[in-house]
Amino acid sequence: MDVLTLSRIQFGATIAFHYIYPPLSIGLGVLLVIMEAAWLKTKNPIYHQMARFWTKVFALTFAIGVATGIVMEFEFGTNWATYSRFVGDVFGSALAAEGIFAFFLESGFLAVLLFGWDKVGRKTHFFSTCMVCLGAHFSAVWIVVANSWMQTPAGYHIVGEGMHARAEITNFWELVFNPSSMERLFHTVCGAWCAGAFLVVSVSAWYLLKGKHIEFARKSLKFGLIVALVASVLQGATGHISAQGVAKNQPAKLAAFEGLYQTTSNAPLMVIGWVDEKNEKTVGLSIPYALSFLAHDNFHTPVIGLDQFKPEDRPPVSASFFFFHGMVGIGVALIGIAALGFLYFRKGTLHERRWLLWILVFSVLGPQLANQFGWFAAEVGRQPWLVYGLMRTPEGLSAVVKKEAVLTSLIMFTFIYFLLFAVFIYLLNDKIQHGPHEDDLIPSGKLALPEKK
Amino acid sequence: MHFDLNTIWFVLVGVLFAGYAMLDGFDLGIGALHLFTKKDEERRVMLNSIGPVWDGNEVWLVTGGGALFAAFPNVYATVFSGFYLALMLLLASLIFRAVAIEFRSKRPERWWRQMWDVSFCGGSVLSSLLIGTALGNIAWGVPIDARGEFAGTFFGLLTPYPLLVGITTVALFMMHGAIYGVMKTEGELHDKLRRWAMRCIIFFVICAVTLTMATLLFVPHMAARVRENPWLFTVALANMLAIANIPREFHHGNDGRAFLSSCAAIITLMALFALNIFPNMVYSLPNPENSLTIYNAASSTKTLGIMLVIACIGIPIVLAYTVSIYWIFRGKVKIDRMSY
Numbered sequence: 001m002d003v004l005t006l007s008r009i010q011f012g013a014t015i016a017f018h019y020i021y022p023p024l025s026i027g028l029g030v031l032l033v034i035m036e037a038a039w040l041k042t043k044n045p046i047y048h049q050m051a052r053f054w055t056k057v058f059a060l061t062f063a064i065g066v067a068t069g070i071v072m073e074f075e076f077g078t079n080w081a082t083y084s085r086f087v088g089d090v091f092g093s094a095l096a097a098e099g100i101f102a103f104f105l106e107s108g109f110l111a112v113l114l115f116g117w118d119k120v121g122r123k124t125h126f127f128s129t130c131m132v133c134l135g136a137h138f139s140a141v142w143i144v145v146a147n148s149w150m151q152t153p154a155g156y157h158i159v160g161e162g163m164h165a166r167a168e169i170t171n172f173w174e175l176v177f178n179p180s181s182m183e184r185l186f187h188t189v190c191g192a193w194c195a196g197a198f199l200v201v202s203v204s205a206w207y208l209l210k211g212k213h214i215e216f217a218r219k220s221l222k223f224g225l226i227v228a229l230v231a232s233v234l235q236g237a238t239g240h241i242s243a244q245g246v247a248k249n250q251p252a253k254l255a256a257f258e259g260l261y262q263t264t265s266n267a268p269l270m271v272i273g274w275v276d277e278k279n280e281k282t283v284g285l286s287i288p289y290a291l292s293f294l295a296h297d298n299f300h301t302p303v304i305g306l307d308q309f310k311p312e313d314r315p316p317v318s319a320s321f322f323f324f325h326g327m328v329g330i331g332v333a334l335i336g337i338a339a340l341g342f343l344y345f346r347k348g349t350l351h352e353r354r355w356l357l358w359i360l361v362f363s364v365l366g367p368q369l370a371n372q373f374g375w376f377a378a379e380v381g382r383q384p385w386l387v388y389g390l391m392r393t394p395e396g397l398s399a400v401v402k403k404e405a406v407l408t409s410l411i412m413f414t415f416i417y418f419l420l421f422a423v424f425i426y427l428l429n430d431k432i433q434h435g436p437h438e439d440d441l442i443p444s445g446k447l448a449l450p451e452k453k
Numbered sequence: 454m455h456f457d458l459n460t461i462w463f464v465l466v467g468v469l470f471a472g473y474a475m476l477d478g479f480d481l482g483i484g485a486l487h488l489f490t491k492k493d494e495e496r497r498v499m500l501n502s503i504g505p506v507w508d509g510n511e512v513w514l515v516t517g518g519g520a521l522f523a524a525f526p527n528v529y530a531t532v533f534s535g536f537y538l539a540l541m542l543l544l545a546s547l548i549f550r551a552v553a554i555e556f557r558s559k560r561p562e563r564w565w566r567q568m569w570d571v572s573f574c575g576g577s578v579l580s581s582l583l584i585g586t587a588l589g590n591i592a593w594g595v596p597i598d599a600r601g602e603f604a605g606t607f608f609g610l611l612t613p614y615p616l617l618v619g620i621t622t623v624a625l626f627m628m629h630g631a632i633y634g635v636m637k638t639e640g641e642l643h644d645k646l647r648r649w650a651m652r653c654i655i656f657f658v659i660c661a662v663t664l665t666m667a668t669l670l671f672v673p674h675m676a677a678r679v680r681e682n683p684w685l686f687t688v689a690l691a692n693m694l695a696i697a698n699i700p701r702e703f704h705h706g707n708d709g710r711a712f713l714s715s716c717a718a719i720i721t722l723m724a725l726f727a728l729n730i731f732p733n734m735v736y737s738l739p740n741p742e743n744s745l746t747i748y749n750a751a752s753s754t755k756t757l758g759i760m761l762v763i764a765c766i767g768i769p770i771v772l773a774y775t776v777s778i779y780w781i782f783r784g785k786v787k788i789d790r791m792s793y
Contacts, residue, residue, distance in 0.1 A: 059555065060555065063508075063551060063552060063554075063555035064552065064555075066508055066511070066551060067547070067548045067551040067552050068548070069515075070511070070514070070515055070544065070547060070548075071544050071548070073515060073518050073519065073522075074518070074533060074540055074544055076522065076529075076533075077518075077522065077529045077530055077532070077533025077534060078533045078534055078537050078540055078541070079534070081530035081531070081533065081534035081602075082530070084522065084526055084529055084530040084533075085526050085527055085530045087526075088522055088523065088526020088527075088529065088530070088752055089523075089526065089752040089753055089756045090756070091522075091523075092519070092522045092523025092524070092526060092752060092756070092760075093523055093756060093759055093760055093763070095519040095522055095523060096516070096519040096520050096522070096523040096524075096760055096763065096764075097763050097767075098519065099512065099515055099516030099519040099520070100516060100763060100764065100767030100768065100771060101763075101767055103512045103515055103516065104509065104512050104516070104767075104771045104774075104775070105771075105774075107508045107509040107511075107512050108509045108771075108774050108775055108778050109774070109778070110508065110509075111505035111506060111509065111778050111781075111782065112505075112778060112781060114505070114791060115504060115505045115782065115791055115792070116505075116781060116782075117791060118789065119781055119782070120781060131774075159753075166526075168752075168753045168755070168756070169753065169755055169756050169759065170755075172759050398530075398534035398537075399534070399600070399602050400534055400535060400537075400602050400603050400604075401534050401537050405537045405538055405541075405607075408538065408541070409537070409538070409541040412541060412545060416545060416548060416549075420548075420552060423552070423556055427556065427559050427560075430559065430560070437790070439790070
């Protein structure tokens with residue numbers, strides 16, 4: 001394998017692993033805010049117990065998120081130095097803003113969230129929880145803005161030629177609000193909410209199945225299901241808007257998502273199928289007219305196919321098709337699962353339906369897979385471009401890094417990340433087996449309620 | 454020297470890295486000292502002394518790296534791709550350091566704790582050594598070709614002078630961490646740490662004197678600015694006085710002030726480094742004309758201006774809550790249920 005392949009594998013693998021954790025932090029952050037708000041409002045100690053338990057889970061995901069996130073920041077420079085020179089002027093502002101506005105906020109107030117329970121008052125603690133949640137969301141803002149700039153560059157001009165060409169900023173706000181940034185941001189954040197919510201749902205459903213911590217599980221499940229339902233429905237809506245954006249801004253990507261080789265009016269939507277790349281055909285079950293309608297709000301508008309692009313400008317079709325359809329399929333299933341769970345929860349008969357509880361237990365994998373598939377679809381679909389229309393992926397590589405060096409680091413990361421993942425699962429399981437702490441039903445220190453005289 | 458945007462960003466990137474050295478420096482130092490005590494309880498106290506703050510401190514490095522990327526993309530690209538294997542090792546050490554803190558006390562088994570204790574200590578020492586060695590290479594000069602790319606090899610980075618800077622950095626952080634530990638602990642561990650702190654000071658002074666001699670003899674360009682502007686010698690003087698003040702404050706029982714002296718020592722050292730490399734960011738050896746400077750490696754004036762606005766809004770807010778958080782966690786460490 002050459003440097004290019006190895007570098008792409010390394011970047012893809014390290015970001016895929018990293019991307020397990022920040023969405024959990026963002027989603028759990030929202031639930032922590034809700035739980036603590038419920039405690040402040042109702043003074044019911046069970047909400048305090050919930051906040052404490054989920055904070056510990058949050059801390060675990062956050063630690064690995066931080067440890068693997070720093071790798072991402074370094075890899076732009078180590079493996080993609082030419083790309084870094086090219087985009088530094090526009091891309092760097094977003095990264096620096098992420099550091100100053102998001103990471104400091106998140107990690108600073110995390111100290112109070114984790115260790116401040118007995119040191120600060122309840123309102124200060126709640127404020128810290130909100131700040132951690134806000135910081136987590138800010139980090140999504142800046143990184144999605146930067147990534148969206150690579151999909152739909154705006155607010156820049158090219159200075160210099162050949163080796164020395166680089167993009168320079170002309171308008172900061174055009175860069176931030178580039179054509180795809182906001183729709184992709186909302187879609188990403190909804191995915192993160194799903195990740196957090198379905199984790200809470202899954203653990204709570206498991207407690208109900210085992211008949212443990214019933215009251216704790218019911219209350220957690222309620223919040224989890226509400227956030228899961230809202231987030232998964234919004235996920236569908238933002239996904240639709242985002243796909244319309246892709247149809248407009250990156251037609252080659254949409255064509256690859258759908259395996260659409262010929263430009264077609266009344267284009268059908270593939271529900272399930274596979275791509276025959278050799279004969280340039282996609283076979284499977286499809287809904288007539290639906291793609292034209294979804295992409296352009298009109299049953300007859302032609303949808304641009306891959307035939308409009310030279311072979312060297314086309315993304316890998318099978319992979320794009322698979323990831324995109326995988327994501328959509330799981331997303332739709334999650335809406336159904338959340339709705340069904342919520343329905344029976346409202347009826348008060350959810351605990352009798354063990355089959356549904358089992359589905360809820362495994363639903364935690366859904367958002368994780370869908371988030372991964374979604375990113376892979378977005379990034380594979382952007383190929384062969386690194387920065388859409390401006391820089392091809394091989395052009396962004398570091399000039400001086402050798403194959404052996406990348407192979408060494410790839411082996412190193414593989415080893416470390418397998419170890420981290422095993423330990424993460426082990427500790428998460430440990431935490432779940434232990435369950436909520438009985439002492440947490442009575443808040444201590446400054447958080448204790450004033451005694452009645 | 455006139456203060457254009459490039460100079461301001463040179464200073465700001467310097468401030469971020471100095472902030473990192475001053476803050477995460479004591480975390481790494483605590484890590485380096487971690488295995489010196491065998492008692493589980495004492496190890497937990499050491500770990501929890503940095504528990505609430507270490508990851509906020511590491512953000513200074515992340516933001517410093519981000520600022521370098523944004524303000525001086527050519528430096529970021531050349532150094533990060535050139536120092537490839539060294540940086541991958543640094544990443545591995547930082548990962549092990551970070552997760553060891555989180556994982557260590559989660560299980561009671563001896564082998565489990567010992568494994569993460571070794572990771573914590575090893576990760577901390579190796580991180581300090583690598584950061585110092587990288588800085589040492591920048592000071593010594595690295596081979597840069599006409600395209601602005603690194604033209605050396607991994608083993609070419611491991612020469613005596615940079616390694617000496619690396620070892621000095623380990624000593625500096627150990628001293629800094631020991632003093633921080635003295636401030637945060639009480640009882641038997643407190644007395645132990647005080648003894649270690651004195652030894653670390655001696656270790657650091659030996660390294661620092663050797664490094665100063667080596668620099669004056671073999672790296673004359675790293676003293677050129679002070680030679681031309683003798684009043685800048687006051688910075689070197691301030692550095693020496695700050696170090697000398699540490700044992701004095703200890704003697705009077707002012708642990709907090711000893712720590713502040715140690716912070717001052719780190720900041721003055723970084724200032725000396727920055728003053729002498731300016732306006733270069735990566736000095737090219739053997740072809741100084743290929744050096745990356747704050748001008749030929751920088752982003753456009755427009756970007757530097759926008760980022761200055763971001764920094765002016767962000768930095769005061771960050772400083773305000775960082776100080777508040779240190780205030781909340783002031784005082785001696787107590788182990789409780791939420792502790793590591």
